[in-house]
Amino acid sequence: MFDKMRRLPDAELEVMKAIWDNTPPMSTNDVMKVISNEKNWNISTLLTLLSRLIDRGFLSSEKRGRERIYYPQVEREEYMEYETKNFIKKLHKNSFMSLVNTLYDNNDLTEQDIDELSQWLEEKKNNG
Structure with a gap:
């Protein structure tokens, strides 16, 4: 799609x-x-x-x-995936780290966000 x-x-x-x-x-x-x-x-x-x-x-x-x-005919999750991929591709040259750095540098990430991201990454690392 x-x-x-x-x-x-x-x-x-x-x-x-x-x-x-x-x-x-x-x-x-x-x-x-x-x-x-x-x-x-x-x-x-x-x-x-x-x-x-x-x-x-x-x-x-x-x-x-x-x-x-x-x-x-298009589910919300399908559209969100499309928009997110397009956004990262257009503005961050397909770099997740560029997106995270932008959020961090602008103080848009809280300590809780960083902890949750760390926990999510650890889970993906252990399950992947």
Whole structure:
């Protein structure tokens, strides 16, 4: 899927997060209820975003009675993996250490983060 996947614009990502965070399938009205808590979008804006997500292969839809319902075709974890790999590749030249150094140098890593990372690395080392 990664060869066809592309980065989502922020507005489309907000729609996908609303669908991922709830139990699919979701109707247009269900998505609107969730989105309206955070965004002041009208229904036509949402319909445009849903249509784009279908065109990009992130959603499928079907008509059920008078409503249209939406099913995710890309799982959150799959998209997160794509975005993370793309981010590290683009900005850190595929270097995990570059990412960690940036976080450390900017004081974005707490002692707890460092301890958890150390523990995670030790577990991977022992299990791998």
